[in-house]
Amino acid sequence: MLKIAWHPFYSHPLPQGHRFPMEKYNLLPEQLMYEGTIGSGNLFEPTPILEADVLLTHDEVYWHKLKTLNLSRLEERKTGFPLSRQLVDREMVIMQGTLDAAHYALKHGAAMNIAGGTHHAYSFRGEGFCLLNDIALAANCLLNRDTVKKVLVVDLDVHQGNGTAQIFAHEPRVFTFSMHGEKNYPHPKEKSDLDIGLPDHCNDDLYLKTLRKELPKLIQQTEPDIVFYQCGVDVLHSDKLGRLGLTLEGCKERDRFVLEQCKLNKLPVVCSMGGGYSEKISIIVDAHANTYRLAQEIFF
Numbered sequence: 001m002l003k004i005a006w007h008p009f010y011s012h013p014l015p016q017g018h019r020f021p022m023e024k025y026n027l028l029p030e031q032l033m034y035e036g037t038i039g040s041g042n043l044f045e046p047t048p049i050l051e052a053d054v055l056l057t058h059d060e061v062y063w064h065k066l067k068t069l070n071l072s073r074l075e076e077r078k079t080g081f082p083l084s085r086q087l088v089d090r091e092m093v094i095m096q097g098t099l100d101a102a103h104y105a106l107k108h109g110a111a112m113n114i115a116g117g118t119h120h121a122y123s124f125r126g127e128g129f130c131l132l133n134d135i136a137l138a139a140n141c142l143l144n145r146d147t148v149k150k151v152l153v154v155d156l157d158v159h160q161g162n163g164t165a166q167i168f169a170h171e172p173r174v175f176t177f178s179m180h181g182e183k184n185y186p187h188p189k190e191k192s193d194l195d196i197g198l199p200d201h202c203n204d205d206l207y208l209k210t211l212r213k214e215l216p217k218l219i220q221q222t223e224p225d226i227v228f229y230q231c232g233v234d235v236l237h238s239d240k241l242g243r244l245g246l247t248l249e250g251c252k253e254r255d256r257f258v259l260e261q262c263k264l265n266k267l268p269v270v271c272s273m274g275g276g277y278s279e280k281i282s283i284i285v286d287a288h289a290n291t292y293r294l295a296q297e298i299f300f
Contacts (some may be wrong), residue, residue, distance in 0.1 A: 002296050003104040004029070005097030005113040006043045009090040024276065027285045028114055028292075037293050040207045046100050049137070050091035053099070056140040057167060058132060059124040066131060079126040089226065091131045094118070098134035098272055099141055101292065102226065103225035105268035106147070110259070110299040112288050112292060117230045117274030119161035128186065130160065134272055135228045143173055152224035152261040152267075153177060154258060155192075157186060157232030157274040158242040165190035177224045179211065181243050194218065200221065200243045204250030207235070211257060227267050229258055232274025240277045248283070252290040259291075271295065 005277075010025035032038045056062055062157060065071050069083055097113040104111035120128030137174045139151045155161035155178040168174040175193045182197025189195065196210060228275040232252055246254070262269040271291055276284040 001108065002038065002042050002292070003044055003101065003108065003111045004038065004042050004292070005046050005091045005101050005111075005115070007045045007097065008117075009086075009093045010115045012086055012090045016076060024280060024284050024288065025114055025150060027281065028288050029271075031285055032292055033291055035289075037289070041159075044100065046097040047092050048089065049096040049099065053137065053141050054092075054095065056134065056144055057123060057137045058121075058289065062124045066126070069128075075125060078156055079131055080129045081131070086159050088131065088166050091118075095132055095134050095137050098228075098270060099138040102138045102142055102228075102268075102270045103147075105270045106226065108299070109263070110269050110295045111272070112271045112295060114273055116272030117232055118161070118272075119155055119157065119230055119274070120163045121163045122166050123163075127163070129275075130163060133163050133167060133229060135161075135270075136164050139174055140166075141226060148225035149173065150220065150222060150224045151175070151228065152222050152227045153230070155179070155230040156211075156235070156254060156258070158234040158239065159231060159232075160186060160189045160195065160274065161192065162186045162190040167193075167194040168193075168260050174219070175224070177214075177218055181216070184241075184243050185257055197242060201237075201245040203245045204247055204253070206242070207246055207250060208253055208257070210252060215258065215261055217269070224267060227262050229262075229270045230270050230274045231255060231258070231273045232276060233284060233290050234275040234277055236276075236278055236283065236287060238278040238280070238283055240279060241275070244275070248287055248290075251287050252294070255291045255294050256298070259294050263298050281297055
């Protein structure tokens with residue numbers, strides 16, 4: 001059974017006028033259940049992650065400031081969120097959601113987190129709507145407990161996974177691959193193990209050709225025990241922050257290829273939602289839903 005992390009905290013409301021589309025966290029599971037892709041048994045509610053697990057990835061000074069709500073005004077502004085206790089609690093639940101999903105993926109082949117993909121969080125600071133880094137945190141927990149030996153991060157959000165790259169810059173057991181908009185945020189970028197910067201307005205053909213060329217080689221070269229897939233849908237041409245030119249079908253084919261490569265190579269895969277900022281919330285939800293539909297089809 002496809003296991004999917006979801007919690008009421010995921011849709012924590014933000015002040016009126018804030019541009020982050022929090023409503024997608026409720027609309028996505030509702031859509032998936034309405035259409036019959038999943039049932040209530042597919043969903044699980046994670047609990048907050050342990051502080052000891054947070055500290056496997058994040059700097060103790062930064063974590064103390066975050067949990068005591070003592071970020072400076074500049075540090076808070078950089079995250080893009082107004083800091084609150086509920087927001088920190090939400091982040092803790094999201095972190096455990098990806099870690100739990102990793103354990104489910106190791107058992108069943110694939111698992112998902114309806115939130116997560118917080119790849120802009122560094123070990124020592126937050127930015128870009130990210131306070132803690134769920135992919136890095138889950139990977140470090142698995143490595144620390146010898147559950148896995150090698151990890152491949154496949155980050156296909158339109159924005160480079162700069163926080164993940166920084167966290168694993170000197171960790172040979174984790175290979176970070178980021179394929180993103182070259183001219184888009186962040187500026188400057190960090191150095192992943194493999195970065196592929198795409199031109200503005202990149203279409204389906206160029207995007208998929210590049211991915212199909214690189215991913216199979218990476219899997220063969222790195223021989224990972226698990227894949228963490230950041231599957232942001234801000235690659236769509238309709239995205240307000242994306243600047244690439246993928247169609248909805250092209251984005252779906254991206255997900256199909258990644259998931260099929262994992263299945264072909266018998267690799268457990270954990271999917272974290274990532275970004276999506278199209279004007280119409282229905283487009284965001286449909287693009288994200290495609291990832292879940294494909295995971296159900298390919299793995300179950």
